[in-house]
Structure formats: C-alpha cells, structure tokens
Amino acid sequence: MPENQAGPVIFAAGILMPVSSPPLQDGAVLVRDGRIAAVGDLADVGRENPDVEVRFFPNYTMIPGAVNAHAHLGFRRKDAPEGGTFSGWLGRLIERLPEKEAWTAEAARDCAREAVEAGTTYMAESSPYGECLPQLAESGMAGTVYAEFFPHEIGTPEEAVEFIGAKARELGEGLPERVDARVSVHSLYTVDPESSRLAARRTREMGWTLAIHLSESPEEVEFVRDGTGGLADIFGTNEWGGAGVSPVSYAQGVELLAPETIAAHLATGVSEDDIEVLAQTGVAAAHCPRSNDFLGSGVSPVPAMIARGIRVGMGTDGLWSSPSMNLFQETLFAVGLHGMSGAAGLELATLGGARALGIEAETGTLDAGKWADLAVVETSPEDRDPALGVLEAAAGGGVAATVVGGNVIYNRLGR
Numbered sequence: 001m002p003e004n005q006a007g008p009v010i011f012a013a014g015i016l017m018p019v020s021s022p023p024l025q026d027g028a029v030l031v032r033d034g035r036i037a038a039v040g041d042l043a044d045v046g047r048e049n050p051d052v053e054v055r056f057f058p059n060y061t062m063i064p065g066a067v068n069a070h071a072h073l074g075f076r077r078k079d080a081p082e083g084g085t086f087s088g089w090l091g092r093l094i095e096r097l098p099e100k101e102a103w104t105a106e107a108a109r110d111c112a113r114e115a116v117e118a119g120t121t122y123m124a125e126s127s128p129y130g131e132c133l134p135q136l137a138e139s140g141m142a143g144t145v146y147a148e149f150f151p152h153e154i155g156t157p158e159e160a161v162e163f164i165g166a167k168a169r170e171l172g173e174g175l176p177e178r179v180d181a182r183v184s185v186h187s188l189y190t191v192d193p194e195s196s197r198l199a200a201r202r203t204r205e206m207g208w209t210l211a212i213h214l215s216e217s218p219e220e221v222e223f224v225r226d227g228t229g230g231l232a233d234i235f236g237t238n239e240w241g242g243a244g245v246s247p248v249s250y251a252q253g254v255e256l257l258a259p260e261t262i263a264a265h266l267a268t269g270v271s272e273d274d275i276e277v278l279a280q281t282g283v284a285a286a287h288c289p290r291s292n293d294f295l296g297s298g299v300s301p302v303p304a305m306i307a308r309g310i311r312v313g314m315g316t317d318g319l320w321s322s323p324s325m326n327l328f329q330e331t332l333f334a335v336g337l338h339g340m341s342g343a344a345g346l347e348l349a350t351l352g353g354a355r356a357l358g359i360e361a362e363t364g365t366l367d368a369g370k371w372a373d374l375a376v377v378e379t380s381p382e383d384r385d386p387a388l389g390v391l392e393a394a395a396g397g398g399v400a401a402t403v404v405g406g407n408v409i410y411n412r413l414g415r
C-alpha cells in the first residue's frame with residue numbers, strides 16, 4: 001500500500017533533474033498537499049522551510065516519474081505468443097483469450113508492480129472493456145484506463161458506442177483522485193468505420209482523450225488499402241477494408257484524428273504526407289519500438305514527427321509483445337534506434353508522455369504547481385552524460401523509490 005504523506009516534506013537528491021530546466025547539485029523539491037510547492041537548492045529550500053522533514057538521497061538522482069503513454073497490463077511474461085508477424089501473433093493471442101481470463105487480473109497486478117518499481121508514476125492503459133482498471137487503481141500510480149470495445153460483440157454502431165461510453169462512465173465512479181476511465185477505438189481492423197466515427201465524436205463531446213492503435217503493421221496497411229492480407233478476416237467480421245488509402249488517411253476520414261487522440265505505434269507505412277496529416281490534426285503519438293521490433297512492424301519515423309511538432313511519448317505496450325513494463329528500458333531502446341541524446345530520451349519518457357496525454361500542466365517535469373510525481377535513481381557520479389546515465393540506471397533496475405502525488409508508493413531504501 002502507498003505510504004501516505006500527511007504533512008509537507010522535502011525530497012532531495014545529489015542531483016535533481018527537473019527536465020524543464022538544467023540539473024541541480026543537491027537539489028530539492030518541497031511537497032505540500034501532493035503537489036510541488038518549490039524547487040531549488042536543498043540549502044535554500046531547507047532554510048526557508050526549517051520545520052519540514054527532509055528525505056535526502058545524496059548518492060541518487062531525482063527525475064520526474066515515467067509517463068507511460070501506451071500500455072496493456074493484462075499480459076504475462078510467460079508463454080507469449082510467437083512474434084515475427086503481427087497478424088500471426090494477433091491470431092494466436094485471440095485464440096488464447098478464453099484461457100487468459102483465469103490469470104489476467106494476476107498479470108495486471110504483477111505488471112503494475114513492475115512498472116512502479118521501474119519509476120512509473122502515470123500510465124495510459126488499454127484493456128478490453130477496461131478490465132485492468134482495478135489493478136491500475138490499486139497500484140498507487142496515476143493514470144487512465146482506456147476501455148477497448150469490439151462492436152461485433154455488442155450490436156449496431158450506435159449501440160456499441162452507447163454501451164462503451166456508459167461503461168467508461170460507470171468504471172469512472174469511486175476511483176482514486178488521479179485515476180480515470182476513457183474509451184479506446186482498438187484499431188481500424190477491429191472497429192468498423194461508423195463505430196469509430198461515432199466514438200470519436202462522442203468522446204470529444206465529453207472532453208475525453210481517446211486511445212487508438214494506428215498504422216502498426218504491414219498487414220494493417222494492406223487491410224486498409226486493399227482489404228486483403230492477414231487481418232482481413234480477424235474475428236471474421238471486418239469486411240470494410242480496401243479503402244485504397246493509408247491507415248492515417250483512413251483514420252482522418254472517420255474523424256479519429258484530433259488533439260484528444262493518442263495514436264499508438266505509427267510504425268509501418270507512415271509517409272511524409274501522413275506526418276503532415278498527423279501534425280495538422282494535432283494527434284499525439286505513443287512510440288512502442290520494442291513491440292514494433294518483436295512483431296516485425298518496422299520503425300516509427302519519430303525524429304521526423306518530432307521535427308514537425310507532433311507530440312510524442314513512449315509506451316511499453318504489453319508483455320506479450322514487449323520484454324518489460326520498464327518505460328526507461330523502452331526509451332533507451334528508442335535512443336539507440338534513432339540516435340537521440342540522453343536528454344532527448346529522458347524528456348520523451350517524462351514530459352513527452354505528459355504532453356501526448358494532455359496532462360503536461362499536471363505532471364512530466366519537476367516544477368512548482370505540478371503533482372510531486374518522481375523517481376529516485378541510483379546513479380554514478382562519474383557519468384559524463386548525466387541524462388543518459390540516469391536513463392541507463394533506471395533501465396537497469398536502479399530505481400530506488402517512486403513517488404506519486406507526494407506519496408511514496410515504492411521505496412527499497414527504507415528512508
């Protein structure tokens with residue numbers, strides 16, 4: 001259980017990396033009512049608040065917590081379906097859905113724990129009908145569960161969208177302050193165009209964000225363009241492919257693309273024209289490079305998207321397509337893949353995810369006014385590139401404590 005912090009507290013570390021400003025030696029954040037009240041040198045913050053308890057981690061680096069912009073909690077590391085091709089993998093996953101029911105809740109608890117122990121403070125989780133919401137809510141993380149729906153299981157597009165909207169509202173009752181439930185249009189090949197359009201309209205009317213998987217695989221590109229390939233008979237109900245356009249263009253046509261939308265993957269067949277559409281519609285991207293690698297989906301053009309002003313965050317996806325729930329490992333993989341700097345990677349893992357989800361005023365950096373969402377990481381003072389060093393340390397099991405809204409939800413140091 002999270003250790004609730006009643007009064008104000010000062011968290012301090014040998015190095016403080018707010019991400020929004022340069023690192024500080026012996027830096028501190030003053031936390032009051034769950035939010036950051038001040039950031040600065042420990043000496044100054046301590047002097048100005050002499051009665052406040054100080055929790056000082058001298059040989060550690062303090063960073064904003066990881067914001068996971070696209071994850072699935074309900075999978076386990078054991079017996080993942082074979083990768084290689086996306087449609088083959090998805091077919092095997094669907095076959096095993098009935099068997100999976102017996103262990104989904106346990107897997108979700110384990111995955112949430114793994115994410116917390118890797119410094120994750122916010123998670124955007126997608127699961128069928130929001131089934132992993134209880135485990136996210138219990139974990140102490142802040143986050144949103146996006147309830148995926150499959151219209152052929154429900155009824156007409158109108159009925160399906162009505163059902164999932166009501167489901168998300170019902171799931172949203174009685175949750176912890178920073179946990180909520182929203183809707184996901186799972187993908188272009190599982191949700192028919194009319195349901196997609198209605199869901200996009202209804203969720204925007206509610207002021208809700210919307211999660212989708214988009215342009216993830218060669219098979220998705222083929223299905224949308226030609227109506228053929230490995231995804232043309234998924235569920236045996238999707239006869240609407242063959243639109244002759246790219247997935248991004250098709251998604252725009254059914255009104256899925258807007259600033260409220262977080263599109264996961266964008267790994268295959270994303271052209272320069274598509275990047276322009278994504279930029280102009282204001283859609284955000286969740287980058288899941290290890291899942292894309294495992295499923296043979298290609299490489300998302302992330303540097304070009306960032307250069308065009310598209311908001312990009314990182315996502316681990318789930319354990320049946322990805323090796324871990326550690327967002328810093330995911331980010332380190334992206335840093336290698338795209339030749340990015342450590343500082344750019346650290347920003348993607350934190351502020352980038354917050355921007356993608358539209359919550360950058362609330363979390364993603366260590367700044368006064370935001371929630372105190374942070375990770376304390378064991379680092380070496382010899383690191384020549386401190387941002388890359390802390391990313392490597394956090395990826396390698398170096399997270400020693402995780403704090404969400406001022407509550408210490410993980411602490412292996414006991415201080």
Ligand SMILES: [Zn+2]
Pocket residue numbers: 070071072213264317318
């Ligand atoms: Zn996914």
